[in-house]
Amino acid sequence: MPTSSIHYEGKKKVLIISFHILFWVVYLAFFSTELMIYQPERGLLNTIGRLLVSVWVDILAAYFTVYFLIPRFIFRKKYFWFLICFILSAIAIVFLQRAVLLYISYPTFLPDLQYKREFFDFYPLYSFMNIYTGTAFFASIYLTRFWFINQQQKKDLEQQNKESEMALLRSQISPHFLFNTLNNIDSLIFLNQKWASDAVIKLSEILRYMLYEANIDRVPLETEVSYLKSYVELQHLRIEQEGFVHFDVKGKIGNHKIAPMLLIPFVENAFKHGKKNVQSPGIMIKIMASAEEISFDITNYVNTTQEINKDETRGIGLKNVERRLKLIYPGKHKLVIETGNELFVVQLKISIT
Numbered sequence: 001m002p003t004s005s006i007h008y009e010g011k012k013k014v015l016i017i018s019f020h021i022l023f024w025v026v027y028l029a030f031f032s033t034e035l036m037i038y039q040p041e042r043g044l045l046n047t048i049g050r051l052l053v054s055v056w057v058d059i060l061a062a063y064f065t066v067y068f069l070i071p072r073f074i075f076r077k078k079y080f081w082f083l084i085c086f087i088l089s090a091i092a093i094v095f096l097q098r099a100v101l102l103y104i105s106y107p108t109f110l111p112d113l114q115y116k117r118e119f120f121d122f123y124p125l126y127s128f129m130n131i132y133t134g135t136a137f138f139a140s141i142y143l144t145r146f147w148f149i150n151q152q153q154k155k156d157l158e159q160q161n162k163e164s165e166m167a168l169l170r171s172q173i174s175p176h177f178l179f180n181t182l183n184n185i186d187s188l189i190f191l192n193q194k195w196a197s198d199a200v201i202k203l204s205e206i207l208r209y210m211l212y213e214a215n216i217d218r219v220p221l222e223t224e225v226s227y228l229k230s231y232v233e234l235q236h237l238r239i240e241q242e243g244f245v246h247f248d249v250k251g252k253i254g255n256h257k258i259a260p261m262l263l264i265p266f267v268e269n270a271f272k273h274g275k276k277n278v279q280s281p282g283i284m285i286k287i288m289a290s291a292e293e294i295s296f297d298i299t300n301y302v303n304t305t306q307e308i309n310k311d312e313t314r315g316i317g318l319k320n321v322e323r324r325l326k327l328i329y330p331g332k333h334k335l336v337i338e339t340g341n342e343l344f345v346v347q348l349k350i351s352i353t
Contacts, residue, residue, distance in 0.1 A: 023141070027134050028055060042109075050109045057097040062135040064089060066142045094127045178207075181234065202234040210261065218257035221294060225253055225287060228267055232285075235271050246281035251289030256352055258294060259328045263287075265321045266298050266346050274300035274344070296348040302339065325350075 028051055035047045042050075065086065073082030102119060181203055188196040209227050213219060232245050270283045278301045286297040318337070325333050325348075332351040339345070 023138065024055065024059065027058070027137075028052070046109050050105050053105045053108065054097060054100050057093060057100055058131050058134045060096075061090070061093045061131050062138040064093075065132075065135050066139050070139065070142070090128060090132065091124075093131060094124050097127060097131060098122055181206075184235070199234055202230055206230050206234065213260070215260075217259065219260045221253040221256040221258050221287075221289060224258050224260065224263060225249055227261075228263060228285070231264060231267060239276060241276075241280055241282070243280040244276075245283045245285065248284075248286045250287070253287065253289045256289050256294055258350070259324065262321060262324060262328075263296055263348075265318055266296070266348075269318055269346075270298055270300035270344070273302055275303060275342075292351065292353050294350045294352060296346075296350075298346045300344050301342055302344045303342070 028048070031051055032044070032047050035042070035051070036044060039047070069082055069085055069089070073079070073085065098119065181199075185196055185199045185203065188199055206227060209223070209230075213223060229247060232247060236245065267283075267285065270285075274283055276282065282301055284297075284299045286295075288295040322335060325335060329350055334347075334349045336347040337345070338347075
């Protein structure tokens with residue numbers, strides 16, 4: 001175990017022990033004050049002595065209830081058995097305290113009462129309330145702490161699951177994109193070797209971004225835009241039509257950050273499912289950054305008689321990015337995907353305020 005972990009655990013134990021000591025010191029102080037109010041003639045030392053003799057019974061009741069009964073029965077939802085065991089243990093504790101008082105505390109601190117009391121000459125309910133008042137306070141602190149720890153563990157687990165899912169979703173994009181691009185390059189090899197060579201260079205630039213820059217939570221928006229432009233240029237190598245893609249960027253994109261590789265699936269989808277034999281521009285991309293939000297719009301022509309927006313690799317693509325948006329920007333994004341008049345339109349707005 002690292003030294004820092006040992007130091008942390010040691011410090012944690014000291015704090016826990018200090019809390020327990022403080023609790024029982026306060027407990028003794030409270031009941032000492034109460035007894036001094038009603039029996040001031042006995043004196044402070046006599047009062048504290050009596051409590052020190054009997055307080056270990058209260059401690060036994062508290063620790064047995066909190067660290068044995070509650071974890072074993074309450075946490076396991078065995079409420080009936082908790083009730084039975086609690087009643088039996090409470091009866092035993094009450095009579096134990098009676099024995100301590102009658103045979104130790106009274107002869108030592110109240111000798112004038114020693115021969116005036118019989119063992120069963122007391123009120124069990126009063127003794128129960130007296131003992132388990134401290135237990136109730138102790139248990140409430142324990143359960144409150146347990147609840148807070150449990151809630152924090154749930155939050156940590158949810159965060160870990162969220163991070164794991166986002167990492168999985170993002171990791172799926174890389175091979176998915178790579179497979180599509182390699183297929184494109186394979187086609188270019190037979191059409192034009194120079195184009196294929198340029199495509200490999202562009203691909204290397206994109207992979208460098210994916211491997212070394214996109215492995216963090218946020219990247220500068222201008223970096224993401226540069227990556228999109230490289231991807232568009234790579235796709236342009238296999239499209240002879242000039243100006244097929246209209247790429248418009250407005251606003252101060254250098255002032256904002258965005259989740260990496262969030263927009264590329266929309267662009268991939270446009271190239272993969274969009275019509276190529278249309279008048280330019282066949283694909284229109286618009287990115288605008290304001291002080292309040294990042295806006296991304298992309299439009300492409302589609303054949304409405306064919307099924308679109310369905311990835312061949314079982315949901316990786318648009319479904320993937322929709323899930324990432326819900327995880328990364330919950331309540332801070334609006335995604336609209338529409339099809340009509342042979343146009344496939346994506347409108348994404350991400351609030352950055």
